[in-house]
Amino acid sequence: xxxxxxxxxxxxxxxxxxxxxxxxxxxxxxxxxxxxxxxxxxxxxxxxxxxxxxxxxxxxxxxxxxxxxxxxxxxxxxxxxxxxxxxxxxxxxxxxxxxxxxxxxxxxxxxxxxxxxxxxxxxxxxxxxxxxxxxxxxxxxxxxxxxxxxxxxxxxxxxxxxxxxxxxxxxxxxxxxxxxxxxxxxxxxxxxxxxxxxxxxxxxxxxxxxxxxxxxxxxxxxxxxxxxxxxxxxxxxxxxxxxxxxxxxxxxxxxxxxxxxxxxxxxxxxxxxxxxxxxxxxxxxxxxxxxxxxxxxxxxxxxxxxxxxxxxxxxxxxxxxxxxxxxxxxxxxxxxxxxxxxxxxxxxxxxxxxxxxxxxxxxxxxxxxxxxxxxxxx
Amino acid sequence: xxxxxxxxxxxxxxxxxxxxxxxxxxxxxxxxxxxxxxxxxxxxxxxxxxxxxxxxxxxxxxxxxxxxxxxxxxxxxxxxxxxxxxxxxxxxxxxxxxxxxxxxxxxxxxxxxxxxxxxxxxxxxxxxxxxxxxxxxxxxxxxxxxxxxxxxxxxxxxxxxxxxxxxxxxxxxxxxxxxxxxxxxxxxxxxxxxxxxxxxxxxxxxxxxxxxxxxxxxxxxxxxxxxxxxxxxxxxxxxxxxxxxxxxxxxxxxxxxxxxxxxxxxxxxxxxxxxxxxx
Amino acid sequence: xxxxxxxxxxxxxxxxxxxxxxxxxxxxxxxxxxxxxxxxxxxxxxxxxxxxxxxxxxxxxxxxxxxxxxxxxxxxxxxxxxxxxxxxxxxxxxxxxxxxxxxxxxxxxxxxxxxxxxxxxxxxxxxxxxxxxxxxxxxxxxxxxxxxxxxxxxxxxxxxxxxxxxxxxxxxxxxxxxxxxxxxxxxxxxxxxxxxx
Numbered sequence: 074x075x076x077x078x079x080x081x082x083x084x085x086x087x088x089x090x091x092x093x094x095x096x097x098x099x100x101x102x103x104x105x106x107x108x109x110x111x112x113x114x115x116x117x118x119x120x121x122x123x124x125x126x127x128x129x130x131x132x133x134x135x136x137x138x139x140x141x142x143x144x145x146x147x148x149x150x151x152x153x154x155x156x157x158x159x160x161x162x163x164x165x166x167x168x169x170x171x172x173x174x175x176x177x178x179x180x181x182x183x184x185x186x187x188x189x190x191x192x193x194x195x196x197x198x199x200x201x202x203x204x205x206x207x208x209x210x211x212x213x214x215x216x217x218x219x220x221x222x223x224x225x226x227x228x229x230x231x232x233x234x235x236x237x238x239x240x241x242x243x244x245x246x247x248x249x250x251x252x253x254x255x256x257x258x259x260x261x262x263x264x265x266x267x268x269x270x271x272x273x274x275x276x277x278x279x280x281x282x283x284x285x286x287x288x289x290x291x292x293x294x295x296x297x298x299x300x301x302x303x304x305x306x307x308x309x310x311x312x313x314x315x316x317x318x319x320x321x322x323x324x325x326x327x328x329x330x331x332x333x334x335x336x337x338x339x340x341x342x343x344x345x346x347x348x349x350x351x352x353x354x355x356x357x358x359x360x361x362x363x364x365x366x367x368x369x370x371x372x373x374x375x376x377x378x379x380x381x382x383x384x385x386x387x388x389x390x391x392x393x394x395x396x397x398x399x400x401x402x403x404x405x406x407x408x409x410x411x412x413x414x415x416x417x418x419x420x421x422x423x424x425x426x427x428x429x430x431x432x433x434x435x436x437x438x439x440x441x442x443x444x445x446x447x448x449x450x451x
Numbered sequence: 452x453x454x455x456x457x458x459x460x461x462x463x464x465x466x467x468x469x470x471x472x473x474x475x476x477x478x479x480x481x482x483x484x485x486x487x488x489x490x491x492x493x494x495x496x497x498x499x500x501x502x503x504x505x506x507x508x509x510x511x512x513x514x515x516x517x518x519x520x521x522x523x524x525x526x527x528x529x530x531x532x533x534x535x536x537x538x539x540x541x542x543x544x545x546x547x548x549x550x551x552x553x554x555x556x557x558x559x560x561x562x563x564x565x566x567x568x569x570x571x572x573x574x575x576x577x578x579x580x581x582x583x584x585x586x587x588x589x590x591x592x593x594x595x596x597x598x599x600x601x602x603x604x605x606x607x608x609x610x611x612x613x614x615x616x617x618x619x620x621x622x623x624x625x626x627x628x629x630x631x632x633x634x635x636x637x638x639x640x641x642x643x644x645x646x647x648x649x650x651x652x653x654x655x656x657x658x659x660x661x662x663x664x665x666x667x668x669x670x671x672x673x674x675x676x677x678x679x680x681x682x683x684x685x686x687x688x689x690x691x692x693x694x695x696x697x698x699x700x701x702x703x704x705x706x707x708x709x710x711x712x713x714x715x716x717x718x719x720x721x722x723x724x725x726x727x728x729x730x
Numbered sequence: 731x732x733x734x735x736x737x738x739x740x741x742x743x744x745x746x747x748x749x750x751x752x753x754x755x756x757x758x759x760x761x762x763x764x765x766x767x768x769x770x771x772x773x774x775x776x777x778x779x780x781x782x783x784x785x786x787x788x789x790x791x792x793x794x795x796x797x798x799x800x801x802x803x804x805x806x807x808x809x810x811x812x813x814x815x816x817x818x819x820x821x822x823x824x825x826x827x828x829x830x831x832x833x834x835x836x837x838x839x840x841x842x843x844x845x846x847x848x849x850x851x852x853x854x855x856x857x858x859x860x861x862x863x864x865x866x867x868x869x870x871x872x873x874x875x876x877x878x879x880x881x882x883x884x885x886x887x888x889x890x891x892x893x894x895x896x897x898x899x900x901x902x903x904x905x906x907x908x909x910x911x912x913x914x915x916x917x918x919x920x921x922x923x924x925x926x927x
Contacts, residue, residue: 078760079760080752080755080756080759080760080766080768097538098534098537098538100533100534116723119716119719119720119722119723119724120723120724122720122724124537124538124716126533126537128530128533128563129559129560129563130559132526132527132530132560133527133529133530133533133559133560133563134530136523136524136527136530136531136533136534136560137530137531137533137534137537138534139531139534140503140521140530140531140532140533140534140535140536140538141534141535141537141538142534143521143531143534143535144534144535144538144539144542145538145539146538148534162524162527163524163527166523166524190771191771246769246795246796249769249770250767250768250769250795251752251755251766251767251768251769252759252766252767252768253759253760253765253766292539293501293519293521293535293539293542294498294499294501294519294539294541294542295498296498298497298498298517298518298519298520299519299520300464300513300514300520300521300522301520301521301522302514302521302522303522303523303524304522309466311514312514312522357795360793360794360795361793361794363793363794364731364793364794367731367793368731371731436795436796438794438796438798439793439794439798
């Protein structure tokens with residue numbers, strides 16, 4: 074199939090990205106504003122021989138996804154805030170048992186049932202810390218329909234490569250907006266598959282350490298019989314309470330991500346080379362910020378934009394570099410300040426961090442950002 | 452070699468994790484024995500069997516056997532198993548749960564798995580109590596009984612597992628006790644073999660928690676109760692209701708042929724592909 | 731800064747505004763090669779609530795995805811007209827369904843009774859939205875008729891193509907005429923009556 078240009082919603086582009094990345098299993102529960110993902114999956118997956126199942130709730134959806142992944146399929150689910158809360162339990166299981174899977178959260182206003190049809194960026198911290206216990210996680214975001222496609226591909230690739238759940242945080246604006254997107258020929262999409270054992274079953278140690286920290290993963294039913302559990306386990310997968318086995322396991326769980334920050338981090342810069350005020354933004358707000366930078370430049374303000382595409386692990390190197398040069402780091406967010414906390418942590422007094430927070434269910438406008446820039450620069 | 456030694460050597464993981472965590476007198480070991488005998492009798496290869504569990508005493512069962520094994524989160528075992536089965540329908544996916552696991556926290560998944568009729572075998576070990584956490588009442592603790600969270604007495608009413616499974620649409624429903632081990636072997640085999648969602652409810656003693664709190668005697672006493680208070684499905688049909696009062700009916704409660712999820716889904720795939728529907 | 735043309739299509743849920751927003755976006759984006767972002771907002775109800783669909787069209791990359799000042803507002807009822815007329819920028823224009831609007835608190839307005847025309851001339855009220863789409867296409871000048879036609883045929887149910895094309899054509903002609911008159915005469919409003927057809 075040759076490449077084709079389509080007008081799609083962000084949610085629809087997620088589905089096409091997932092299929093291009095090799096996703097062949099989707100389990101989900103309908104929830105606004107993510108439902109179009111489930112609807113398009115129900116239509117598209119059978120066409121490519123994949124499986125769509127609508128489960129009884131989000132608890133079951135993520136559980137079925139993990140089961141499917143253990144059986145060897147690339148699998149995902151999608152939801153919004155209330156459902157994302159319910160999924161936290163088994164996102165932790167996927168971290169602990171190192172089962173690749175992708176979870177898309179199309180953010181709406183919260184807390185609780187909140188604002189079902191209106192955008193928000195309130196789940197940034199939940200995506201990082203939502204499940205209990207200390208754990209590493211990868212969280213991506215997107216601000217346009219083409220990015221929805223490519224960040225979904227990237228979510229699958231990182232998930233498979235590092236055997237970890239990857240969360241793609243969208244927002245209602247990005248999930249529902251329609252834009253042109255070029256759907257590439259599938260052979261032009263770089264697809265990463267989970268490492269598989271190359272040794273015979275009797276030599277296979279399912280959770281053994283490796284140079285990358287990622288052990289090869291055998292699908293169920295192919296001769297490699299082993300145990301998978303949400304309990305802390307030894308290298309064979311059996312529950313352990315021996316400190317000399319717990320420590321190295323937890324250390325490896327973190328190391329496989331932390332040793333690869335440069336590959337996981339992704340951001341884009343616009344007009345930052347001489348910027349006195351750098352806007353740090355993600356998702357739909359990054360688009361307001363880009364226009365704000367252009368408007369500010371027209372008014373003679375040296376403004377720039379750092380757009381975050383990887384939210385977690387936090388893009389420390391770029392923020393540190395920009396904080397060295399800029400007078401002001403401005404962080405507009407549709408929450409009361411979540412990524413801005415990270416910016417402040419990394420900034421360490423180098424620059425001045427100014428926040429712009431909006432939680433009324435409407436998108437931050439370019440004008441509001443420019444106004445804040447002028448105010449911050451005095 | 453004795454048959455039991457042969458089965459132990461063939462199916463148990465001896466490299467680690469013994470002795471097991473179950474208390475003396477627990478029925479879980481008997482259920483595990485039945486499961487192994489059923490698998491052996493059916494001639495299934497260990498590679499084609501997946502044993503999935505939730506949380507609780509029964510949750511530890513998979514760790515002991517040399518199948519593809521998965522110990523999931525509390526209540527969610529059936530949902531994990533659904534994902535595995537749909538991706539690899541050739542595998543025999545067996546799910547073992549306790550009464551609290553399957554009926555309280557996992558109750559919603561249980562009724563929907565039965566309704567959906569995915570080809571899974573679910574074994575629910577019913578000991579009327581949360582054993583691992585120390586004897587709290589569960590959805591199957593009978594009215595009036597004691598538990599650590601019902602120190603005066605239980606004022607809630609018991610959920611009947613097999614009857615619920617039948618109503619929710621399971622293709623096969625059987626009930627046994629760990630005393631009636633031949634029947635249990637047979638029911639587990641039939642639940643695995645049955646196309647569709649098969650349920651086996653196993654009444655199992657927990658002398659350490661339920662028995663102690665309710666002064667029911669030791670494990671032998673509790674199993675004698677099982678012997679003396681059960682009645683087969685066939686016999687129960689011939690008796691008037693008043694004679695069934697206080698008795699436990701065991702045997703095959705439901706067996707019916709229903710379209711299974713995987714086969715229905717295959718038809719959807721054919722239709723979607725046949726329609727040549729473009730993007 | 732990129733040059734933008736911004737449109738809001740508004741009315742009741744169920745009037746087909748989201749659909750014509752998508753059709754217009756496909757026509758300008760896929761068949762005219764322009765950049766386009768279509769967004770929408772809606773209440774919790776599937777029918778009967780307020781509904782709006784918005785387009786930003788440009789020759790360059792579009793940053794901010796929502797309108798900043800409307801070049802064109804389509805109001806399919808009085809409530810939407812009242813609510814949104816203030817978002818129309820200077821020099822912008824309103825296209826209103828005069829079947830449901832009788833007060834026009836705006837400076838430049840094209841009044842066309844889409845719903846009544848659809849009912850009386852085409853026998854089906856349901857195509858009022860496609861007629862409005864034709865008028866919006868012609869008044870805005872951002873899209874050619876052929877592109878619109880192609881996009882409509884791509885989206886409407888099989889068996890309804892002729893009816894929808896008739897509606898589109900009728901709307902386009904009225905829109906073109908209105909635009910011509912507005913420019914020629916420097917008038918501030920143009921009222922289409924059924925008799926003009």
